[in-house]
Amino acid sequence: MIRLTIPHIDNHDVDQVENVLRSGYLVQGIYVEKFEKLVKEFVDVSHAVATSNCTASLQVALMSIGVESGDIIIVPAYSWISTANVIELCGAKPFFVDIDPKTFNICIDKLEIALKYLKNTSGKVKAIIPVHTFGLMANMHEIISLAKKYELYVIEDAACAIGASIEEKHAGTWGDAGCFSFHPRKIITTGEGGMIVTNQNDIDLQSRILRNHGQYFEKGIVDFVRPGFNFRMTDFQGALGCSQMEKLDSLLEHRIASAFIYNELFGDFGDLVETPYVPCEYKHVYQSYVVKIKNIESNNILDIISSIKKKGVEVGVGTINMPMTSYYRKKYNYSYQDFPNTAMVSQKTIALPVFCGISESQQREIVKCVVQCVEGNA
Ligand SMILES: *Cc1c(COP(=O)(O)O)cnc(C)c1O
Numbered sequence: 084m085i086r087l088t089i090p091h092i093d094n095h096d097v098d099q100v101e102n103v104l105r106s107g108y109l110v111q112g113i114y115v116e117k118f119e120k121l122v123k124e125f126v127d128v129s130h131a132v133a134t135s136n137c138t139a140s141l142q143v144a145l146m147s148i149g150v151e152s153g154d155i156i157i158v159p160a161y162s163w164i165s166t167a168n169v170i171e172l173c174g175a176k177p178f179f180v181d182i183d184p185k186t187f188n189i190c191i192d193k194l195e196i197a198l199k200y201l202k203n204t205s206g207k208v209k210a211i212i213p214v215h216t217f218g219l220m221a222n223m224h225e226i227i228s229l230a231k232k233y234e235l236y237v238i239e240d241a242a243c244a245i246g247a248s249i250e251e252k253h254a255g256t257w258g259d260a261g262c263f264s265f266h267p268r269k270i271i272t273t274g275e276g277g278m279i280v281t282n283q284n285d286i287d288l289q290s291r292i293l294r295n296h297g298q299y300f301e302k303g304i305v306d307f308v309r310p311g312f313n314f315r316m317t318d319f320q321g322a323l324g325c326s327q328m329e330k331l332d333s334l335l336e337h338r339i340a341s342a343f344i345y346n347e348l349f350g351d352f353g354d355l356v357e358t359p360y361v362p363c364e365y366k367h368v369y370q371s372y373v374v375k376i377k378n379i380e381s382n383n384i385l386d387i388i389s390s391i392k393k394k395g396v397e398v399g400v401g402t403i404n405m406p407m408t409s410y411y412r413k414k415y416n417y418s419y420q421d422f423p424n425t426a427m428v429s430q431k432t433i434a435l436p437v438f439c440g441i442s443e444s445q446q447r448e449i450v451k452c453v454v455q456c457v458e459g460n461a
Pocket residue numbers: 136137138139162163165166214240242243263264265266275276277
């Protein structure tokens with residue numbers, strides 16, 4: 084079986100983790116601090132706050148900007164479910180916006196329509212969470228300008244996008260805060276892990292307080308200034324993060340190189356398969372390499388996925404049509420027609436294996452399987 088993804092863990096990673104395990108200092112300490120410094124320097128931002136995972140980072144980021152019960156937060160309909168869940172968990176309401184099928188990211192025209200509509204309703208729109216789906220950034224120029232116009236915060240869900248950029252400005256640094264994930268399916272991993280980055284002192288301070296029980300030190304005295312979580316990262320994860328950061332540039336290069344190989348291999352099959360679109364000046368980091376199958380009957384995608392798997396290639400769906408999951412569909416009464424592009428994309432997309440170390444011959448094999456299965460089903 085060619086795996087969908089394999090985290091890149093080498094001896095250096097293992098040694099770094101082992102050193103911390105043997106040191107006797109296991110929870111958030113000097114390695115977490117060092118990992119924060121490395122990420123902050125890499126993306127070029129003034130603060131970074133490590134947490135136990137990116138879902139925790141997103142929730143802390145929302146609470147740091149004061150999201151509370153009754154607020155409305157705008158999110159794209161197509162993302163991993165935690166992008167919407169964190170909003171509900173703050174007592175706020177997600178307002179889903181359909182995506183642009185070309186980029187898989189929030190559709191700017193529909194975002195603008197939503198903002199105009201919401202201006203005349205009673206709820207208070209507080210923030211937008213753009214998602215940089217599969218490692219391609221959302222159109223941040225437009226999102227930031229709309230956020231300014233409507234006086235909204237922007238929290239970037241950059242879970243898949245460490246290293247991605249627009250005009251060389253990194254994902255996570257465009258909005259008020261950005262959140263990265265270090266889950267094994269992401270670009271670098273600490274097992275579970277997340278990080279909030281921001282240029283704002285107050286978001287940094289509130290995030291530090293919220294991840295650690297609401298604790299705040301003043302003049303050496305401990306106090307608890309608001310109810311907080313225990314969302315700390317362990318120090319051995321921090322050490323793994325530091326070790327992973329050393330190879331981030333090369334991991335990114337490998338991913339991008341494998342994506343180019345796929346693009347080339349699919350070149351002859353343009354009538355069957357559509358390869359990822361990358362706008363000019365955008366750096367896509369291919370956390371997932373996701374293709375669209377053309378001319379497919381609806382509901383066939385799962386059949387195609389299982390027939391590719393039977394040939395020994397682990398493939399998966401892109402991501403989730405969030406408003407169509409049972410919780411959101413029942414609570415807010417959505418139907419497929421409300422988010423037609425998300426519905427269409429969900430029926431057509433397949434994520435193919437990408438990881439550091441995938442060989443060109445494996446990629447040839449994968450493309451062959453995909454083409455055979457698509458032709459068989461078409
Ligand atoms: C993976 C992912 C998350 C959640 O990250 P965890 O670290 O697993 O909590 C959130 N949003 C998106 C878009 C993701 O892909």
